[in-house]
Amino acid sequence: MSSALVKCFNLAKAVKTVAFRSFLGTSTSTIQSWSPAATVGALSTKCGLHTSYPMRQEKLLMEFFDDPKHWSENEVKVGRAWKTDELRIKSNKELHQLWYILLKERNMLLTMEHECNEKMEMFPNPERIDKVKISMENLETVVRERNKAFHLLETGETGERPQRQVKNAFGLPMVYRSCEHALPPFMNTKWIKSRHVSCGGRAVQKFLLKYREKLYNAKRKAKNRSRNEVMMILRRNPNFDLNLLRNRFPDVDIDKLRQTDKTRGHYVPKVDV
Amino acid sequence: MRITQYLATKLKNFSNLPKEYIERSKKQVYYETPKEINYLPRVVERKRYRYTMNRSWTGQFRQQNMPGTMRRKVFVEPIADWSFFRGDRIEVLVGKDKGKQGIVTQVIPERNWIIVEGINWHYRRVGAEGKFPGIIIKSEAPLHVTKDIRLVDPADLQGTDFEWRFTEEGEKVRVSLRSGRIIPIPETNNQTHDYKTPNAYIEREKDTPAAVVGEISFQPKLCTFEMDIMEDMGIKEERTPVKSYWY
Numbered sequence: 001m002s003s004a005l006v007k008c009f010n011l012a013k014a015v016k017t018v019a020f021r022s023f024l025g026t027s028t029s030t031i032q033s034w035s036p037a038a039t040v041g042a043l044s045t046k047c048g049l050h051t052s053y054p055m056r057q058e059k060l061l062m063e064f065f066d067d068p069k070h071w072s073e074n075e076v077k078v079g080r081a082w083k084t085d086e087l088r089i090k091s092n093k094e095l096h097q098l099w100y101i102l103l104k105e106r107n108m109l110l111t112m113e114h115e116c117n118e119k120m121e122m123f124p125n126p127e128r129i130d131k132v133k134i135s136m137e138n139l140e141t142v143v144r145e146r147n148k149a150f151h152l153l154e155t156g157e158t159g160e161r162p163q164r165q166v167k168n169a170f171g172l173p174m175v176y177r178s179c180e181h182a183l184p185p186f187m188n189t190k191w192i193k194s195r196h197v198s199c200g201g202r203a204v205q206k207f208l209l210k211y212r213e214k215l216y217n218a219k220r221k222a223k224n225r226s227r228n229e230v231m232m233i234l235r236r237n238p239n240f241d242l243n244l245l246r247n248r249f250p251d252v253d254i255d256k257l258r259q260t261d262k263t264r265g266h267y268v269p270k271v272d273v
Numbered sequence: 274m275r276i277t278q279y280l281a282t283k284l285k286n287f288s289n290l291p292k293e294y295i296e297r298s299k300k301q302v303y304y305e306t307p308k309e310i311n312y313l314p315r316v317v318e319r320k321r322y323r324y325t326m327n328r329s330w331t332g333q334f335r336q337q338n339m340p341g342t343m344r345r346k347v348f349v350e351p352i353a354d355w356s357f358f359r360g361d362r363i364e365v366l367v368g369k370d371k372g373k374q375g376i377v378t379q380v381i382p383e384r385n386w387i388i389v390e391g392i393n394w395h396y397r398r399v400g401a402e403g404k405f406p407g408i409i410i411k412s413e414a415p416l417h418v419t420k421d422i423r424l425v426d427p428a429d430l431q432g433t434d435f436e437w438r439f440t441e442e443g444e445k446v447r448v449s450l451r452s453g454r455i456i457p458i459p460e461t462n463n464q465t466h467d468y469k470t471p472n473a474y475i476e477r478e479k480d481t482p483a484a485v486v487g488e489i490s491f492q493p494k495l496c497t498f499e500m501d502i503m504e505d506m507g508i509k510e511e512r513t514p515v516k517s518y519w520y
Contacts, residue, residue, distance in 0.1 A: 067478075077467060077477050078477055078479055078480060079467075079474070079476070079477065079479075079480040079481075080289075080291075081291065082486075086486050086487075088491065089487075089488070089489040089491050090490055090491055091490040091491050091492065092498050092501040092502055092505075093501070093502065093505050094490055095498070096498075096502050096505075105479075126294070126298070127290050127291055127294035129294075130291045130293045130294040130297065131291060131294075133293070134293060143498045146497070146498050147497045147499075150495065150496060150497045151497070153495070154495075159497075162519055178519045178520050179520075180517045180518070181517060181518045181519075181520060182515070182517060183518065184518050185518065185520045191520075229348075232348050233348060233350050233351075236350070237350055237419075240350065244351060244353050245351070248351045
């Protein structure tokens with residue numbers, strides 16, 4: 001994959017297409033120029049790649065790479081991610097455009113990261129990937145909110161994919177996410193067979209007993225751990241604020257613990273004069 | 274209101290890195306079950322890290338927490354409200370700089386530590402080999418927030434105990450117990466690697482300008498996101514979907 005990209009990159013270099021402008025460059029232009037679809041050019045026919053919408057001739061695969069002036073940089077500074085509150089005031093069209101800008105940016109960053117790893121170089125500011133990811137997650141949240149509101153108004157349901165808690169063959173609870181079927185459930189024998197799981201057998205009961213024991217042990221150990229933690233804190237700091245400890249470790253009986261020897265430090269206690 | 278105040282920490286992260294990145298860069302996954310239907314999602318990873326002066330996204334941190342190594346647990350006592358911020362003037366209570374005052378330059382809440390400018394120097398000799406005696410590197414050693422320092426009262430520049438109290442407006446402030454004066458949280462606390470103050474941030478090439486971010490372009494409409502986009506693009510759906518069942 002990478003070698004193919006490098007080849008294409010070299011090809012792009014050869015035809016002098018280094019002039020490369022980022023789509024997100026909105027510092028001088030307004031929000032309308034965010035639109036990735038706004039750049040309508042000739043369909044790229046040189047590369048044997050399918051492109052769903054026409055791209056400008058000069059960009060081609062170089063859109064997968066960062067601006068060449070950032071290649072040898074140690075630090076590429078960018079702002080923070082989009083917050084949900086900022087996205088809520090944007091129209092659907094702008095959100096749609098922003099999604100594709102973020103998607104392209106993410107593709108570019110992941111390509112650059114891969115390429116830097118291949119070439120044994122430092123990838124500057126890898127937190128940019130996380131920032132794009134946070135923005136995309138927030139954007140999706142906002143879009144889902146809007147769709148949910150519409151469906152709740154019109155149908156009284158959220159319109160999300162339905163899911164429910166069921167028990168699987170091992171008797172463990174799992175989330176069953178519904179699917180779309182052409183047949184109603186009573187006619188769909190294949191589905192009925194696939195869903196016919198029994199979890200009442202003796203073997204399952206035995207398994208569940210042991211599984212619950214495991215869960216119980218994990219819980220018990222966590223409790224012991226927090227008890228030890230409190231003990232060690234008290235041993236190291238005899239005058240520690242007990243109310244704070246009570247708030248932080250609600251399942252530990254601190255008054256009882258105060259009586260034990262282990263909460264006492266191995267030194268002669270200071271006597272207040 | 275109270276809950277949000279309780280949850281929000283006033284301590285600003287100087288690196289200004291997203292939490293997700295800090296977690297991701299710190300992570301050491303030893304084994305992960307394949308993403309197959311016959312595997313339960315289980316991860317074997319490092320749970321306990323040794324936090325030191327090295328921040329968790331740096332190479333030095335990774336070097337100190339090399340995969341497969343274990344170090345003794347450090348007991349860090351819980352603190353109700355973090356009370357020492359970058360830019361605070363504090364007085365040192367222990368060590369050779371006892372009684373001196375200084376400005377907090379760095380805060381390491383993972384260990385309840387702070388670094389004070391020019392206070393508590395410690396010296397390391399590195400590169401000693403054969404006859405070459407090596408060179409001395411000096412740096413500030415951390416101070417513990419509960420035992421080693423106390424805040425300085427801005428009224429008389431003397432060390433003082435303090436308390437978190439609420440003002441009439443409902444804001445949580447530090448109040449000096451001696452003079453009863455508010456000890457404000459310094460502006461330096463809000464500085465990050467990217468800017469001194471949020472207003473002074475220089476917008477970069479790929480940043481959306483603040484004015485554009487604040488523009489309200491949303492107009493409520495009775496349609497879903499997809500319907501709106503289709504209308505915008507002039508896509509008309511005339512096919513009627515076949516009846517289907519969700520179960």
